[in-house]
Amino acid sequence: MELEVRHLRALCAIADAGSLHKAARLLGMSQPSLTTQLRRIENSLGAELFSRERTGCRPTPLGRTVLSRARPLVSGMAALVTEARAAADRSAGPRLRIGSTASRALVGWLRRLRHRLPGTDITLRMDVSAGALLRMVASDQLDVAFVHEVEGCPLAVPEGLVARVLLEREPQFVSLARDHPAAAMPVVDLADLAGDRWMVDPTVDGEWDGLRRVLGEAGLNPPVLHGDYVTAASLIAVGEAVAPCQPTSAPRDDMVVRPLRDDPLAVRLLLFTRPEPGGAEVGAGGAAYAGAFADLEAAYREAALRAEDYRRWLALHKSPLLHAPAA
Structure with a gap:
């Protein structure tokens, strides 16, 4: 078995997460699949790279040696992919790559974006994990991510991302x-x-x-x-x-x-993106992101008012969502 970049990425994820369960979630795969992959890697090298303990996984001395060589390779490959994607973006025309957890505001948001940004290639990536979407924004695989944060369970936000709050507290x-x-x-x-x-x-x-x-x-x-x-x-x-x-x-x-x-039960609704070096928020080169938040606000209001029980709740709590902002 020849080691590939994906194998090295898996080893780094296990070391960083400290457990196979957490690493599998980071990598978007099942724990049994990751366990099998690790076993094959160790069989190929002829020794264990991690000691399995009750509290998780810890690199063995050989594992630390392999990781010291694997990390710069994984980092270099990630940088290569990011630079290649950036070059492709510059030549492919405007696009907006959206990520989102489940929301009934999505249909209205996409409809508004397509109307406002004709000629822009707008794509959507759905995921149940807000953390996975935020990592994709941080690594330039997405431009924006609309996610919810469960009250009392703060998200692990990658360094450098900026957020706008759509709703501070949405009741569940x-x-x-x-x-x-x-x-x-x-x-x-x-x-x-x-x-x-x-x-x-x-x-x-x-x-x-x-x-x-x-x-x-x-x-x-x-x-x-x-x-x-x-x-x-x-x-x-x-x-x-x-x-x-x-x-x-x-x-x-x-x-x-x-x-x-x-x-x-409640969640906070957030829209994340990356900042440009000068501090400005970016999406698809800046222009496509402008107005995306306002479009999302309008789409969420539309979905909220369409739900009878939620509309009554909003009226009882005198929510500003009941009133559209001035044009």
């Missing part, structure tokens, strides 16, 4: 079966869901930690299912689970969306 609602006893109430207490299974996607940065904290503070310890939210919707509809959801979520014939009393 709960989705439940239409025939659930709590569905008849306009506002749901956490105590009303004490007997329910909760479903959460652990791959969404901060999601499980945030929910666990809120349930613990309420004195609840319900059974929790881990899975994606597409699967969750099917289980919620038949009464097998409840789950936190965005307030802009649309109800269905078999499922309702309700606010939680006192809004214990």
Whole structure:
């Protein structure tokens, strides 16, 4: 087996993260796949590069030697890719590379961007991990990233990125079966869901930690299912689970969306980009980024007002979102 740059990148990620689980998330792969890759690398070299301990992975003496040679190679390759992409950008015309976690504002945002920036190549990258998207902005693989930060679980923001706050605190609602006893109430207490299974996607940065904290503070310890939210919707509809959801979520014939009393769950909505050397925010060469935040604000307001329960919540809290800014 010949070592490739991707193998060296994996070794550096394991050393930096301190565990195979965390390194796999950084690399966007499963832990079993990374474990298999590490085993093949070590078999090829004929010795262990990391000692597996209860607290994680630590480089062996040979591992430290290999890492000392691997890091400059990985760094040099990353610089080469960045410079090549920058050269391609200069010759390919204007483009705007957007990253985003899930949001119902995306459709309206893209529609506004395409209308305002005709001739610009606008691409979208979706990811459940805000951290992964921020690393892509930092490495010049994306121009901007629209992400959410779970309250109490701050994101690991790469050095140098700048952010604008779209919404300081967006309440998270709960989705439940239409025939659930709590569905008849306009506002749901956490105590009303004490007997329910909760479903959460652990791959969404901060999601499980945030929910666990809120349930613990309420004195609840319900059974929790881990899975994606597409699967969750099917289980919620038949009464097998409840789950936190965005307030802009649309109800269905078999499922309702309700606010939680006192809004214990919340996220902060942010738009990240890189600064130019002079300090100005950049996107697609600066021009394409100008106005992107305003387009996002308008798209989010549109999605918020379309959701009946969220619209009532906004009116109750006298939110400025109810009023469009002056032209």
